[in-house]
Amino acid sequence: MEQQGEDQDQTSGTAGNDADMASVMGFSGFGKKARTFDLDAIFEQTRRTAIERSQKVTEQREMKDAEKQKRALMRGDSHADKASVSGGKGRPATSSSRPECDSSSSDSEDDSEDELIGPPPPGQLSSRRAAEEDEEFVGPPLPPGYKDSDDDDEEEEDDDNPVKRIPDTHEITLQHGTKTVSALGLDPSGARLVTGGYDYDVKFWDFAGMDSALQAFRCLQPCECHQIRSLQYSITGDVILVVSGNSQAKILDRDGFQVIECVKGDQYIVDMANTKGHTAMLNSGCWHPKIKEEFLTCSNDGTVRTWDVTNEKKHKNVFKPRSMQGKRVIPTCCTYSRDGKLIAAGCQDGTIQIWDRNLSVHTKFHCRQAHVPGSDPSCLTFSYDGTVLASRGGDDTLKTWDMRNFKKPLNVATGLSSFFPMTDCCFSPDDKLLMTGTSVKKGAGNGTLVFFDRLTFQKVYEIDVASSSVVRCLWHPKLNQIMVGTGNGLAKVYYDPIKSQRGAKLCVVKSQRKEKQAETLTQDYIITPHALPMFREARQRSTRKQLEKDRLDPMKSHKPEPPVSGPGRGGRVAMHGGTLSSFIVKNIALDKTDDSNPREAILRHAKEASENPYWVAPAYTRTQPEPVFAEEELDDEEADKEPEWKKRKI
Known part of the structure; x- marks a missing residue:
C-alpha cells in the first residue's frame, strides 16, 4: 500500500510538472496519445466477415453443383443403359451422408473443421474442392476419353494443325x-504501319487513330524521285x-x-573497301535484331555494309x-540471323554467302549454286x-x-512466279x-499468298489476294495479323477477330468521321x-442574303459593256486599237506627212528663222560673251620669217 501511494504521488508530480512545462512552453501537450483498440469488437467483425464470405463461396459452389447435375442428367439420358448397370457402383450422394455427420455430437473436431472461418490456404482449398466434386458427382460414369466441352477438342486441334492458326x-x-507497294514495315508494338512504293511515297498508318475510312495520317517523299526498296522499324x-x-x-x-542520311562514297576509287559509303543504287537493308543502333545495307557497288546510327559519316564494316x-x-x-551473329546475302550469280559479323574477309557459309545464275534472289x-x-x-x-549442313537445300518448292x-x-x-507471294501478269489471274509446311514443304493453304502480283508479305507475331503489299498499289491486312x-x-469498329464543309463567302x-x-x-449573316442585295x-x-466594233465611239477605242501602243502605232501609220527627204524637212524652217531670229541670236544677247575670231592668214613672206615651231604643220 505504501509503495502504491508513493507511485501515485510520483505520477501526480510528473503530471504536474508536465502541465507546468506546457504552460511555460506555450503548447497544449507533448504529442498525440496512443490509440486504443477494442480487440473483442475487431475479432467479432472479422468473424462476421468470414462467415459472409464462406456463405458466398458456398452459394457459388451450390450453383456450380446444380449445373453439373444438369449436365450429368443430360448425359444420363443418352447413356440410359449404362446408367442402369453402373448405378450401384457410384458413390452415394453427399446430401444423404452429410446430415449424419452434422447430427453426431461426438465428432466436435470435424464440426470445427467444416465450419470454415476465413479463406483456407490454397492447397487445402483446392484439395477440398476436388474431394467435394468427386463426392457430389451424380450420374453414370463417362466413357473413357470423353471430355466435358467441345472447346478443348477444338483448341487441341488448333494446336496440332497450324493451318487453323x-x-x-x-x-x-x-x-x-x-503503283506497286514495294515496302512494308510494322513497329514492334504493331501500332503503326508504313508503306512505300514505286510512286516514291511513304505513307504512315496508325491503327488506333484511323476510322473506317482507312486514311493515312501522313504522306511524304523522303528520297525525292527514287523508288522505295525497303522500310523497317528498329x-x-x-x-x-x-x-x-x-x-x-x-x-x-x-x-x-x-x-x-548515310554518306555517299567516292565512285572513282576502285577498291570499295576504301570508300566511306555506297556508290551505287541500294537493293535492301535491315536492322540488327539485338543492337538498336546498327543496321545493314547492300548495293549495286558489290558491297554489304554495316552502319551505326551515331556515326553517319562512315560505315562500320x-x-x-x-x-x-x-x-x-x-x-x-541481305539480312541478319536471329541472334545477330551472322550476315547473309543473296547475290546476282545465284549464290548465298554468309559471314560472321565480326569477320568480314572470308565467308563462313557459302553455297555456289543456291539459285539459277542471274536470277537475283529477292529475299533471305x-x-x-x-x-x-x-x-x-x-x-x-x-x-x-x-x-x-549448308551444301544442299532441305526442301524446294517450284512454280512460284516472281516478277519483282x-x-x-x-x-x-x-x-x-x-x-x-506469287506474281501474275496483268489480266492473267490473281496473285496468291501461299503457305507451306516447314517440315514436309507441302502447300497447305492459299489465299487469293488481288488481281495483281503479291510483292511484300509480313506476319506480325504480336498482332497475329498478315500484311500484304500488291502490285496495283494496295496494302491488305488479314486478321481474325478471335x-x-x-x-x-x-x-x-470506328465510324467514319463527318467532313466539315467550309462556308465560302463572296468577299x-x-x-x-x-x-x-x-x-x-454590317456583319454578313449569310451569302444568300448578300447575293440578293447585290442583285x-x-x-x-x-451588265458589262460589250467590246466596241468599228471605228469606236464615245471616247472608246475600237478592238484593233484596244491598247495604247496599238493606237499610237495606228495613228503614226495614218500620218500623211512625207519624210522621204529629211534635208528639205529641216530647211523648210530656214526662211522663218532668218526673218525672225528670236529663238537663236537674240536669246543670248545679255549672257553671251563677245566672240573671238581667228586672225587672218599671213602672207607668204611673213610666214617664212616665223620660226619653225610656230609654223602650222600640214
Whole structure:
C-alpha cells in the first residue's frame, strides 16, 4: 500500500510538472496519445466477415453443383443403359451422408473443421474442392476419353494443325496509290504501319487513330524521285530505316522527320573497301535484331555494309561478295540471323554467302549454286529458332537450308512466279509455316499468298489476294495479323477477330468521321470594332442574303459593256486599237506627212528663222560673251620669217 501511494504521488508530480512545462512552453501537450483498440469488437467483425464470405463461396459452389447435375442428367439420358448397370457402383450422394455427420455430437473436431472461418490456404482449398466434386458427382460414369466441352477438342486441334492458326477470316484494304507497294514495315508494338512504293511515297498508318475510312495520317517523299526498296522499324520502334533507289540510306523518326542520311562514297576509287559509303543504287537493308543502333545495307557497288546510327559519316564494316573466279558480285538482298551473329546475302550469280559479323574477309557459309545464275534472289529470312534459312529466288523457287549442313537445300518448292526484285518470304510466329507471294501478269489471274509446311514443304493453304502480283508479305507475331503489299498499289491486312490482337481490329469498329464543309463567302469581311458608325459595315449573316442585295443594286448588277466594233465611239477605242501602243502605232501609220527627204524637212524652217531670229541670236544677247575670231592668214613672206615651231604643220 505504501509503495502504491508513493507511485501515485510520483505520477501526480510528473503530471504536474508536465502541465507546468506546457504552460511555460506555450503548447497544449507533448504529442498525440496512443490509440486504443477494442480487440473483442475487431475479432467479432472479422468473424462476421468470414462467415459472409464462406456463405458466398458456398452459394457459388451450390450453383456450380446444380449445373453439373444438369449436365450429368443430360448425359444420363443418352447413356440410359449404362446408367442402369453402373448405378450401384457410384458413390452415394453427399446430401444423404452429410446430415449424419452434422447430427453426431461426438465428432466436435470435424464440426470445427467444416465450419470454415476465413479463406483456407490454397492447397487445402483446392484439395477440398476436388474431394467435394468427386463426392457430389451424380450420374453414370463417362466413357473413357470423353471430355466435358467441345472447346478443348477444338483448341487441341488448333494446336496440332497450324493451318487453323492462319488469321484470314477478315481483311481490310489500305489504298497506298496506283503503283506497286514495294515496302512494308510494322513497329514492334504493331501500332503503326508504313508503306512505300514505286510512286516514291511513304505513307504512315496508325491503327488506333484511323476510322473506317482507312486514311493515312501522313504522306511524304523522303528520297525525292527514287523508288522505295525497303522500310523497317528498329527493334525499339523509334526510328525507321528507308532504303531507296539512290546510294544513301536514310533514317526517319516516327513522325517522318529525317534523323540521319548515310554518306555517299567516292565512285572513282576502285577498291570499295576504301570508300566511306555506297556508290551505287541500294537493293535492301535491315536492322540488327539485338543492337538498336546498327543496321545493314547492300548495293549495286558489290558491297554489304554495316552502319551505326551515331556515326553517319562512315560505315562500320564492309563485306564484299565474290564469285568463284574471285570477281565482284552484286548482292540483291541481305539480312541478319536471329541472334545477330551472322550476315547473309543473296547475290546476282545465284549464290548465298554468309559471314560472321565480326569477320568480314572470308565467308563462313557459302553455297555456289543456291539459285539459277542471274536470277537475283529477292529475299533471305531465318527461322525463329535460327536453324533454317529460307531463300526466295528469281528463278520461281522457294528453298530452305539447314545451317548445320549448308551444301544442299532441305526442301524446294517450284512454280512460284516472281516478277519483282523484292518478293518476300517469311515464317509464321509458331515457326511451323513458311509464307510467300506469287506474281501474275496483268489480266492473267490473281496473285496468291501461299503457305507451306516447314517440315514436309507441302502447300497447305492459299489465299487469293488481288488481281495483281503479291510483292511484300509480313506476319506480325504480336498482332497475329498478315500484311500484304500488291502490285496495283494496295496494302491488305488479314486478321481474325478471335485469334488476332489489336491492329486492324481497332479501326474497323470506328465510324467514319463527318467532313466539315467550309462556308465560302463572296468577299472577305473586314472586322473593324472601333470604326465610326458611318464607316462601320454590317456583319454578313449569310451569302444568300448578300447575293440578293447585290442583285438589287444597279451598279453591282450592271451588265458589262460589250467590246466596241468599228471605228469606236464615245471616247472608246475600237478592238484593233484596244491598247495604247496599238493606237499610237495606228495613228503614226495614218500620218500623211512625207519624210522621204529629211534635208528639205529641216530647211523648210530656214526662211522663218532668218526673218525672225528670236529663238537663236537674240536669246543670248545679255549672257553671251563677245566672240573671238581667228586672225587672218599671213602672207607668204611673213610666214617664212616665223620660226619653225610656230609654223602650222600640214
